[in-house]
Amino acid sequence: MKKLAPELLEELKEKKEPEKGLPPLEINGSLVMRFAPNPNGPPTLGSARGIVVNSEYTGRYNGKLIIRFDDTDPVTKRPMLEAYDWYLEDCLWLGTKPDEVIIASDRIPLYYETAEQLIRKDGAYVCFCKQEVFKALKDEKKACPHREQGVEKNLGLWKDMLSSCYKEQEAVLRIKTDIAHRDPAIRDWVAFRIIKTPHPRPSVGDRYCVWPLLDFEGAIEDHLCGTTHIIRGKDLIDSERRQRYIYKYMGWAYPKTLHWGRVQIYEFGKLSTSAIKKAIAEGIYTGWDDPRLPTIRAIRRRGIRPEALRKFMIDLGLGETDISLSLDTLYAENRKIIDPIANRYFFVWSPVKMEIEDAEPKVAKAPLHPSRGGIREIPVGTEVLVCRDDVETLKVGERLRLKDLYNIQITGISPLRAKFIGTDIDLIKKEKARIIHWAPTDGLKVRVLSPDGEYTGTGERGIEKELDRVVQFERFGFVRIDSVDDGVVAYFTHR
């Protein structure tokens, strides 16, 4: 068959292995996609999905990827200056370098230009209605008095808006849609409002007092950027219907859209960016990379590999169903990468000292990795440290083995004492006795920061040589060695 019809074989393989993660994209000509975050906080796991999926597609189809900062709200979702770079950093970490970076707050004049054109086409009008008044009219499918005030008047009023003639809340520019549209969400929506708070970016500052809302800014940008495909949350599904009015007035072609549902991560529950910001300020979290947070920076600091995160995100696929997922799958993915390369070490949490009678001081030789070779040497005297968890289940008379050291028999619980009873591992195997790990009494002070708290204890020497690497603390889990200055600080990866 290989000889007769290799292409058939190929086809067979493809049929058997359909697109596991992302569905194929319908493309006419070229592909341009964008990832459009608001930099009001650092990238989260949710952002990672956007970065990964968009870049996966542009990579697959040789398209162009744009990162666009939708930072047009200086107040409610005020951008954070550091976050712009954080996004770029995290993109790189995830293996993606956007082909172009666009910052909306740099391009306000472009939006003004389109706004004016829309007014000239009688597709937008300046409205002075109070919010509640307009809502009441809208709910009854009734136009407000400003809707038909005429193009010339609108142009004048728009100029006045731009020249700061009005206060906040006093005037807005609305897009004329269909005031009787069956879906109230579509009726004459607001495109620009007045904000006098300066923008946090120094280069922008108080230059503008009229700011576009997302639906307007996004609509114009997607056209200017030549976006062919948009993937966004289904909470923005109405955006398309709203934005299409602009596209119709301007004679533009609307990009293809795809949506995904809301993601809830089991381990983190619902943490909003603003809530986290507050908690950090109050000192509840140590910072945006606190291991308890669902930010990319935190995940990275914990030693999750970007390839694992990518695969995890791609396997989620593209569904409009809301999903609530557990990170177990991500951890399993990461373990596959990390387990073959992570060196093993002993770390004893909540250590308890154990005295061993009849023991000769010696140097334990333990493998650095169960299958890759390499040896670590740990000198021991007549005392070792073991975990309180283990001690709590010990009984006097019980025989067990200190891993990679020798066999002992418990002679007392408090204080904890044991006696040396030989080095032969077979004895332990025959008795199916336990094997526990231990640490030398003069080991390193180790702190492990994990999503569910902090573990402190003692680790064997040598860990300090693994700075910035992921290792496995035997019978504990994987950790990334974060610092070794004053004792070791490790970030918990997963079990």
Added chain:
RNA sequence: GCUCCGAUAGUGUAGCACGGCCAAUCAUGUCAGACUCUCACUCUGACGACUGGGGUUCAAAUCCCCAUCGGAGCACCA
């Protein structure tokens, strides 16, 4: 209230646009066993789902209707 979506095992997904090959895929999880000087890794096996009700049809996870449940929008937030 008005307008949209969506619903496959504990979780996430494949299959659904062109009904039969689906007593339903893969991954993760859980349990049991093997291996192992780690409660890790690996291996083996088991567990486990088409939301419900009608209809169309020789045949429905796939098409239609209703119900239920879940989500979103109706902001001068993104």
